[in-house]
Amino acid sequence: MKNFRKEILGLLLIVFISVSATCQEKTSSDSDTKAKTEKKSKKKKRKKRGKVRLPDIDLSHWKVTLPVQNEKGRPYEIDPPEILDFASNEIARPYMYIDSTDGSIVFHAMPTKSTTKNTKYTRSELREQMVPGKNNVNWSFKDGGIMKGTLAMDQVSKDSNGKYHKVIIMQIHGRLSNEQRDLIGEDDNNAPPILKIYWQNGKVRVKTKVLKDISASNEEILHENAWVDDDGFYFEQEVGFRKFTLEVKISEGKMVIVLNGNEYKVYEGIHMQRWGVFENYFKAGNYFQSRDDDAFAKVKFYDLEVSH
Structure with missing residues (x-):
């Protein structure tokens, strides 16, 4: 009997030692797994913080005008294909550059002597x-045609009344054909902008052109002074300094502007119909509307697409 008891006690001791070792191994394994998981998580966070993001904007059909003069005293411009390498252009770098933290192109403008004609x-x-x-x-x-972009006002100065300076962020500009230019005796092909979209004190404002005289002839309406600005329209949504989306849709006799996919402004009727005489092109970026000392604005574009 004594031997039997000794055998039972021995077996119990072996089981106890085995279980203790297994628990220690499991605890050690769990600790190692937890440590590895935390290490991976921290590494992932560091990688995410340091991740370089590049804008997905095709510039192959755009040129840019910058607020700096070229050797002829005119605004500095970069055409395709050179614009595809704008990030390496030292002259462009202060005014058009990539913010790799959020994948945007930044357009920076301020008052300088480098103004384009008629402005x-x-x-x-x-x-x-x-x-x-x-x-x-x-x-x-x-x-x-359709132009769609996602953008945000990054920084903008204020005027003496404490209001933010205005910035035109998108446009549709009219253009005279060579024949129209010669017909009315102009020395360039410039025509009025049918659309100007402003960032104005945190809201999006739209302005278009209307004819002074809707009975004017097709030749008379080619003159810039045949058109005047309308009263303008404010979208209800306030965008502030947040990211937002604008879409401009053009069809015969009609222009539609869409903010964030859910607020619309539609222009149609006689003025849009008569505008059909002009050629047009899209514009996007930062057309700064102030000459105040030390004034400036920075606009970010995250994507920009055009189709016809």
Whole structure:
């Protein structure tokens, strides 16, 4: 009996030692797994914080005008294909550059002597080129077109009344054909902008052109002074400094502007119909609307697409 008891006690001792070792191994294994998981998580967070993001914007059909002068004293421009390498252009770098933290292109403008013809304001702004490198191939309302972009006001200065300075962030600009230019005796192909979209004190404002006289002839309406600005329209949504989406849809006799996919402004009727006489091109970026000292604005574009 004594031997039997000894055998039982021995077996119990072996089981106890075995179980203790297994628990220790499991605890050690769990600790190792937890440590590895935490290490991977921290590594992932560090990697995420340091991740480089590049904008997915095709610039092959855009040129840019910047608020700095070239050697001829005119605004500095970069056409395709050189614009595809804008990030390496030292002249462009202060005014058009990549923010790799959020994958945007930043357009920076401020008052300088580098203004384009017929304006006192400067710009860091893209101009559509249907044929890369050329300005003389454009589109009509009959041809139609869509421009869609996601953007945000990054920084902007204030005026003496404490209001933010205005910035035009998208446009549709009119253009005279060479024949129209010669017909009315102009020295360039410039025509009014049928659409100007502003970032104005945190809201999106739209302005278009209307005819002074809807009975004017097709030749008379080619003159810039035949058109005047309308009263403008504010979208209800306040975008502030948040990211937002704008879409501009053009068809014959009609123009539709969409904010964030759920608020619309539609223009149609006699003024849109008569505008069909002009060629057009899209513009996007930062057309800064102030000459105040030390004024500036930075606009970010995260994506920008055009189709016809």
